[in-house]
Amino acid sequence: MRYIEPHAHMVSRTTDDYQAMITAGCAAVCEPSFWAGFDRTSVQGFYDYFLQLTQYEPNRAKKFQLPHYSWLCINAKEAEDIKLAEEVISIIPEFIEADNVLGIGEIGLNRNTKNELTVFEMQVDFACKHNQMILIHTPHLEDKKKGTKLILDVLENHSQVDPSKVIIDHVEEHTIQMVKDLGYWAGVTLYPDSKCSKARAVDLLEVNGLDNIWLNCACDWGVSDPLAVPKTAIEMKHRGHNDETIDRIIFQNPNQFLSQNPKFKL
Amino acid sequence: MKAEFPITEHGFMPNRYNLVEIAAYLDRIQRHGELEDPRNVAFLKALNHLSSMSTEKAKDILDHFSDPSTDPILSSDNKPASGAWSKPEQIQ
Ligand SMILES: [Zn+2]
Numbered sequence: 001m002r003y004i005e006p007h008a009h010m011v012s013r014t015t016d017d018y019q020a021m022i023t024a025g026c027a028a029v030c031e032p033s034f035w036a037g038f039d040r041t042s043v044q045g046f047y048d049y050f051l052q053l054t055q056y057e058p059n060r061a062k063k064f065q066l067p068h069y070s071w072l073c074i075n076a077k078e079a080e081d082i083k084l085a086e087e088v089i090s091i092i093p094e095f096i097e098a099d100n101v102l103g104i105g106e107i108g109l110n111r112n113t114k115n116e117l118t119v120f121e122m123q124v125d126f127a128c129k130h131n132q133m134i135l136i137h138t139p140h141l142e143d144k145k146k147g148t149k150l151i152l153d154v155l156e157n158h159s160q161v162d163p164s165k166v167i168i169d170h171v172e173e174h175t176i177q178m179v180k181d182l183g184y185w186a187g188v189t190l191y192p193d194s195k196c197s198k199a200r201a202v203d204l205l206e207v208n209g210l211d212n213i214w215l216n217c218a219c220d221w222g223v224s225d226p227l228a229v230p231k232t233a234i235e236m237k238h239r240g241h242n243d244e245t246i247d248r249i250i251f252q253n254p255n256q257f258l259s260q261n262p263k264f265k266l
Numbered sequence: 267m268k269a270e271f272p273i274t275e276h277g278f279m280p281n282r283y284n285l286v287e288i289a290a291y292l293d294r295i296q297r298h299g300e301l302e303d304p305r306n307v308a309f310l311k312a313l314n315h316l317s318s319m320s321t322e323k324a325k326d327i328l329d330h331f332s333d334p335s336t337d338p339i340l341s342s343d344n345k346p347a348s349g350a351w352s353k354p355e356q357i358q
Contacts, residue, residue, distance in 0.1 A: 080341075111342035112333075142351035145332040173325035174332065199277070200324065238276055 001025040003229050003250035006258065007106075007135075007169060007187060007216035009034055010068070011057055017219070017226040018064040024230040027251065027266055028067040030258065031057065032106035032135050035077035037221050043087040046074065050091070054098040069264060071105035071135050072096065079110070079119035089126055096130060102261045103127065105135025106169060109147040112139060121154055128160035133261055136168045138175065140194050148175040152182060165260055169216070170195055176208050185257050189218045190228035198232040202239055205249060214254040308350035
């Protein structure tokens with residue numbers, strides 16, 4: 001089995017996880033910028049994080065022969081402070097040309113506040129101006145459906161957004177179709193308690209089709225499983241999906257989306 | 267496409283287990299006097315969807331728990347999502 005893990009927060013994981021992932025057939029891992037579990041107190045905290053994502057972490061992954069890619073941004077959880085967000089966005093150009101940076105993400109909404117939406121619009125605009133792909137986090141739980149609609153409104157109202165270069169992550173049964181209908185890519189996140197189980201993820205593929213969709217584990221500092229993608233491949237096999245279909249979902253699809261940035265090479 | 271094992275073969279036991287878990291959770295919140303918690307009120311109402319003939323019961327349940335409003339809010343007061351939207355006056 002070969003697979004791409006398109007969304008994992010490896011800075012929060014141990015080297016054991018890297019070993020397990022390459023043993024399971026991981027061919028590349030991509031790491032969006034996110035909330036560290038606590039609010040950073042200044043732009044300097046983000047500066048150091050971006051150094052970690054563009055220098056330290058790719059080198060750590062290299063020890064396991066695993067190509068490591070990053071996405072940069074200020075996450076939705078810390079986007080309530082607009083002044084801080086402006087400062088963080090102002091340092092991104094320093095890092096955007098790094099060899100492993102694929103685009104802007106994971107931007108999006110957390111509790112669907114006005115300030116989060118303002119910062120989301122700022123970052124969509126930044127991505128378009130710098131010709132970058134976009135990876136979007138949708139809110140959790142009761143906020144997901146409303147947040148996904150607000151996000152789609154912003155994207156649809158921006159004249160320069162190309163839906164084929166935008167992935168909207170953490171879709172579930174009630175949001176997947178609106179994302180796909182407008183031509184955006186959809187990410188299904190395999191995560192305990194919130195988001196999606198392995199069985200439901202395979203249901204989504206069976207019901208909503210195999211195009212423009214990827215699976216990811218989004219493993220981070222919380223209870224999460226860095227092997228959720230290959231384990232879901234086993235669930236697909238149980239359901240009678242053939243090897244070609246499984247390869248398409250866990251390798252070819254993410255490869256197709258990510259390769260739109262020529263920096264992504266396997 | 268045919269499943270390697272019929273879906274029921276693979277899914278019945280773990281989902282029988284999940285169903286008993288839900289039943290025991292309901293007994294527990296009743297015993298501990300927490301039925302009135304807005305999350306549990308929404309949970310109990312959501313159970314109605316399980317016996318419907320809809321072919322999108324998972325979607326129906328997720329819709330049921332979702333915030334139906336459309337405008338961004340002024341502030342979340344740093345509160346995390348609860349998992350079940352309830353009308354503002356129901357939130358203590
Ligand atoms: Zn994430």
